[in-house]
Amino acid sequence: MSFYLTVTTGLRPGELVEVKNENIHLNKRYFRGGFKTEAGTNRVIPIHKKVHKLIEDRMDPSNEYLITNYEGNKLSYYVYYHEKFKKIMQQLELKHKPHDCRHTFATLMDNAGANKLSIKRIMGHADKDITDKVYTHKDIEQLLIAIDML
Template identity: 80%
Template sequence: MKLPNGYGSVFKLSGRRRRPWAVRVTTGWTDDGKQKYEYLGYYKTRPKAMMALAEYNKNPFDLSAGKITFKEVYERFKKERFPKMSKSSQSGYTMAYNRSKSLHDMKFIDIRKSHMQEVIDNCDKSHGTKRKIKILYNQLYKYAMENDLTHKDYARFVELPRNNTKSSRKPFTLDEINKLWEHVDRLDFIDTVLIMIYTGLRPGELVEIKNENIRLEERCFRGGFKTEAGTNRVIPIHKKILHLIEARMNPKHEYLVTNHEGNKMSYYVYYHERWKKIMEQLELDHRPHDCRHTFATLMDNAGANKLSIRRIMGHAGKDITDNVYTHKDIEQLLIAIDTLK
């Protein structure tokens, strides 16, 4: 199909390339009547290239690498990468971008290590926040280099300060865990606190668990994200919480944890409308991530197999090379989880 005049063109480059389909648009004419081109980008398939060209024509932007700002690179990165990310990852990048306001209107090719370093050095938030800002810079430069918007990665020179902050996470005590069990049939959603304590799930992972991935008869389920080792990992179910998970599973619902309408619950709603209410009613002072810290502490105190603990929690390591679990692997995970009393 012939494209309209002035619309741009899509064509395949020669040789073996990871992204062989090029997209370019006409940006002007030479004195002798020849067209001037700028490349929009390179894509794996023709449909993706055509989609990128259509998006550009719907909302044209300056293609000159010398004029593209930090904000424009971020917006392009966001449009392409956000749909493939978890909500928590999107929130992290958005927060990091908002804390980089001094860079927003700068031309991307004019940004140097000192500009990014200043943002991090002047950030008055936690070490974790500063680390997320650096991750954003790393990802933007990777994206920019893939699309020929820059030729040097200055983000790799940015340094993080030493993390001198003590962890604010504190595990639940045995008395507090017993208190949760005492009220498990009296207060809504206390079961979710216990599920996290006995699985090591991150709170953001809890609300992503789908019922179809739970195998009650095998006492395990698949879930998790954030790291390569943590994504879609097998998590054994402790006998103590098996009935809690079974009772929460509703064949009409896609997710294990849902809102009052039976739809997926966001972490924001879970934390502000469920977690805080439980902590207030039981007079406890904990944040959701304390459950994961509690799990790690309990497993370590029980003398559980170290490799099994890392696999259950989704921690990467030299001895965790893939996400393939054999029947024997799952048996080992169950043995490890059953060390908890």
């Protein structure tokens, strides 16, 4: 499930394991998360309509985090990578790293014709263009339109 969420949200794998249930707004189809860069910290991430139910089913009100271990405790990136991702890649005989999911997300969004600025905002990339950075605003409705193009 976590791989699918990374591909459909553009989150860095380390950001995914940090998503708190309190920051997920299912009724408005977005959550807040992210870190690493100024543009990526606490950003609005739209929820694709096809993964909405998946997130809803995964959310456990007794857990603080969306992605947890079997005891309901926070799953560290180390465990996510070594005990989940690597094992699945070995079983599938594939050689991918978790960050490849972000490449897939960006490619799928671009192939679907999503607005370049929306892709950057969802992924938490800084914008060097002063017009886009300062004067162009993307609200959640516009980000939802972009994400639903997948």
